[in-house]
Amino acid sequence: MSSTRVDRFADGRHRxxxxxxxxxxxxxxxxxxxxxxxxxxxxxxxxxYVEAVLERYLWLPGTPxxxxxxxxxxxxxLYERDVPLATTQSALLLGAARRAxxxxxxxxxxxxxxxxxxxxxxxxxxEQPVAAHYSEYLEKRLLPLAEAKTEAARAVNVGRYxxxxx
Numbered sequence: 001m002s003s004t005r006v007d008r009f010a011d012g013r014h015r016x017x018x019x020x021x022x023x024x025x026x027x028x029x030x031x032x033x034x035x036x037x038x039x040x041x042x043x044x045x046x047x048x049y050v051e052a053v054l055e056r057y058l059w060l061p062g063t064p065x066x067x068x069x070x071x072x073x074x075x076x077x078l079y080e081r082d083v084p085l086a087t088t089q090s091a092l093l094l095g096a097a098r099r100a101x102x103x104x105x106x107x108x109x110x111x112x113x114x115x116x117x118x119x120x121x122x123x124x125x126x127e128q129p130v131a132a133h134y135s136e137y138l139e140k141r142l143l144p145l146a147e148a149k150t151e152a153a154r155a156v157n158v159g160r161y162x163x164x165x166x
Contacts, residue, residue: 045079046076046079046080049075049078049079049085050072050075050076050079052085052089053075053078053085053088053089053092053115054067054071054072054075054115056088056089056092056093057071057075057092057115057118059146060092060093060096060112060142060146060149061096061100061142061145061146061148061149062096062099062100062109062111062112062149063096063111063112064111064112064113065149065153067115068114070114070115070116071114071115074114074115074116074119075088075115078122083122083126086132086135087122087125087126087129088118088122089135090125090129090130090134090135090138091118091121091122091124091125092118092121093135093138093139093142094121094125094130094135094138095112095117095118095121096112096138096142097138097141097142099112100142100145101141
């Protein structure tokens, strides 16, 4: 009896895939990695994915300067759902650009407080991906705003942690 894992997408589609334990059990003893080594590779890949998502999230204008535990958990869930890193990062760029480049006559929006804000955009891009060059374009357009955010955070931290001896 093989065990399978069913992934559900936002639109109701299902995707079945074998669970890690059933795949590991079917591997021959000569090709099977020790369980501890196998887990460390998966956790390393997951950690790298999570760090890349959170780094991009913090870089964006209109987002917090620190992540929360829930942001880290969501990034881990995206990894477990096998959402490609490029798709997740494109969703972050697209969501930030939609907010940043709105009509000037529109009222300002509040800051983004959580990575969960971008989940609908991730699902949108899973259905209809954007071209890689469009993501690069958005990144270049957001760069001045992201640099301004970094400078503002740096100015706040310099004022907050000034050396008392000076």
